[in-house]
Amino acid sequence: MIDFELPENIVRLREAIHALATEHMRPISREYDEREHEKPWEFLRMMWEISKGTTITGEADGALREARGTRHLASVVSTEELSWGDAGLYLSIPNAGLGGAAVAAAGTPEQKQRFLARFREGEPKWGAMAITEPGCGSDTAAITTTAVRDGDHWVLNGTKIFCTSGLMAAEKSEGFVVVWATVDRSAGRAGIKAFVVDHHTPGMKVTKVEKKLGIRVSDTATLVFEDCRIPLDNILGSPEVEKERKEGFKGAMATFDATRPVVAASAIGVGRAALDFTREALEKAGIRIRYGTPPTKLTAVERDFMDMEANLQAARLLTWRAAWMMDRGMRNNLEASMCKAKAGLAVTRVTQKAVEILGPLGYSRKYLLEKWMRDAKINDIFEGTQQINLLIVARRIFGYSSRELN
Numbered sequence: 001m002i003d004f005e006l007p008e009n010i011v012r013l014r015e016a017i018h019a020l021a022t023e024h025m026r027p028i029s030r031e032y033d034e035r036e037h038e039k040p041w042e043f044l045r046m047m048w049e050i051s052k053g054t055t056i057t058g059e060a061d062g063a064l065r066e067a068r069g070t071r072h073l074a075s076v077v078s079t080e081e082l083s084w085g086d087a088g089l090y091l092s093i094p095n096a097g098l099g100g101a102a103v104a105a106a107g108t109p110e111q112k113q114r115f116l117a118r119f120r121e122g123e124p125k126w127g128a129m130a131i132t133e134p135g136c137g138s139d140t141a142a143i144t145t146t147a148v149r150d151g152d153h154w155v156l157n158g159t160k161i162f163c164t165s166g167l168m169a170a171e172k173s174e175g176f177v178v179v180w181a182t183v184d185r186s187a188g189r190a191g192i193k194a195f196v197v198d199h200h201t202p203g204m205k206v207t208k209v210e211k212k213l214g215i216r217v218s219d220t221a222t223l224v225f226e227d228c229r230i231p232l233d234n235i236l237g238s239p240e241v242e243k244e245r246k247e248g249f250k251g252a253m254a255t256f257d258a259t260r261p262v263v264a265a266s267a268i269g270v271g272r273a274a275l276d277f278t279r280e281a282l283e284k285a286g287i288r289i290r291y292g293t294p295p296t297k298l299t300a301v302e303r304d305f306m307d308m309e310a311n312l313q314a315a316r317l318l319t320w321r322a323a324w325m326m327d328r329g330m331r332n333n334l335e336a337s338m339c340k341a342k343a344g345l346a347v348t349r350v351t352q353k354a355v356e357i358l359g360p361l362g363y364s365r366k367y368l369l370e371k372w373m374r375d376a377k378i379n380d381i382f383e384g385t386q387q388i389n390l391l392i393v394a395r396r397i398f399g400y401s402s403r404e405l406n
């Protein structure tokens with residue numbers, strides 16, 4: 001039997017987070033967009049206290065404890081509401097983040113305990129993941145950062161760019177950065193491994209924090225590694241280069257199966273914010289969307305609005321399905337890329353259309369709509385661009401290898 005109703009505990013969670021977003025995120029949204037690199041510490045500390053110990057660290061509190069067994073569904077539903085509040089603030093919330101997702105996907109039970117326990121206690125902390133380099137983003141096989149074994153250590157050398165929360169994870173908290181590096185360039189993808197670099201490790205340095213179009217409160221850092229020595233057992237997965245089976249790389253890539261639905265949910269939250277704003281503005285102007293009216297009698301604005309709504313709904317259903325599959329331990333590689341590609345495109349189009357429909361009201365900085373349009377595009381870029389996720393979808397459906405599709 002198919003059931004599209006959310007469980008009662010998740011409905012309550014959604015209501016609670018919506019109230020939090022309305023009360024604590026919307027009022028500071030514009031201010032921290034304009035202040036760009038400043039952190040809203042009051043909000044961040046409040047979120048740390050509410051959320052520490054939830055989701056990725058496995059220990060759940062309050063409403064999330066009840067949501068056990070529906071953890072990934074709870075996560076995408078919460079993310080949509082937080083991003084409806086403000087996507088940049090949502091991305092800035094202290095937690096294990098992408099780095100934590102990598103440890104959860106590829107770490108041993110001992111590593112999970114060693115690296116993730118810190119997110120249950122103490123001061124706010126951040127986790128980050130650094131893959132992208134000046135010469136490689138989509139083509140991860142081209143990674144040039146090296147990890148060379150030297151006695152009881154790995155020695156990392158290279159530069160990583162555009163690392164979300166890189167500054168907070170590496171230098172401003174007791175967090176960590178998961179760094180992708182090659183142990184053998186001749187082995188291509190099979191030589192790429194993920195390494196956990198603890199905060200303030202000598203040899204790791206933040207050299208730049210980007211100024212950006214959108215999600216401006218979230219830090220996006222350049223990290224340089226110069227003879228950065230980390231313990232041998234900070235490698236996630238096996239140190240062996242298994243050229244045939246590519247296990248290490250697959251393990252690291254599994255991170256994205258968990259995180260792409262969350263990015264999709266964030267995109268949907270931004271799109272819904274724009275849609276809600278547009279509906280209210282139209283109503284104030286005396287225009288109501290007449291659902292159920294024959295297509296030939298609808299105005300162009302009504303048709304546009306329904307199209308925006310339908311695209312967000314479609315993206316949401318794909319996202320919930322990808323999360324639901326994870327909650328059941330099912331492989332969701334195809335569905336994770338599908339929902340990410342759909343939601344990234346939908347939010348970009350929905351926010352642009354909303355600005356177009358409302359004209360000056362959408363373009364003015366008096367309202368948040370122009371900000372949501374700026375915040376939207378990143379969802380089509382990070383964690384696999386639109387094009388890359390569509391390639392993955394095609395590969396899965398037709399059974400092609402990535403080489404055959406390039």
Ligand SMILES: Cc1cc2nc3c(=O)[nH]c(=O)nc-3n(C[C@H](O)[C@H](O)[C@H](O)COP(=O)(O)OP(=O)(O)OC[C@H]3O[C@@H](n4cnc5c(N)ncnc54)[C@H](O)[C@@H]3O)c2cc1C
Nearest residue numbers: 129130131132136137138162163164220382383385387388
């Ligand atoms: C705000 C922000 C935060 C980020 N956070 C992180 C982070 O936390 N960690 C991290 O490691 N990275 C992060 N990134 C980097 C992001 O993941 C990359 O920018 C993205 O993967 C694209 O890589 P690239 O920039 O090298 O672009 P390229 O790979 O050079 O792509 C450029 C264009 O070419 C297209 N393209 C590339 N290859 C193909 C192909 N085979 N077929 C068709 N089209 C193709 C792409 O879709 C894109 O449109 C972040 C980026 C931004 C902007």
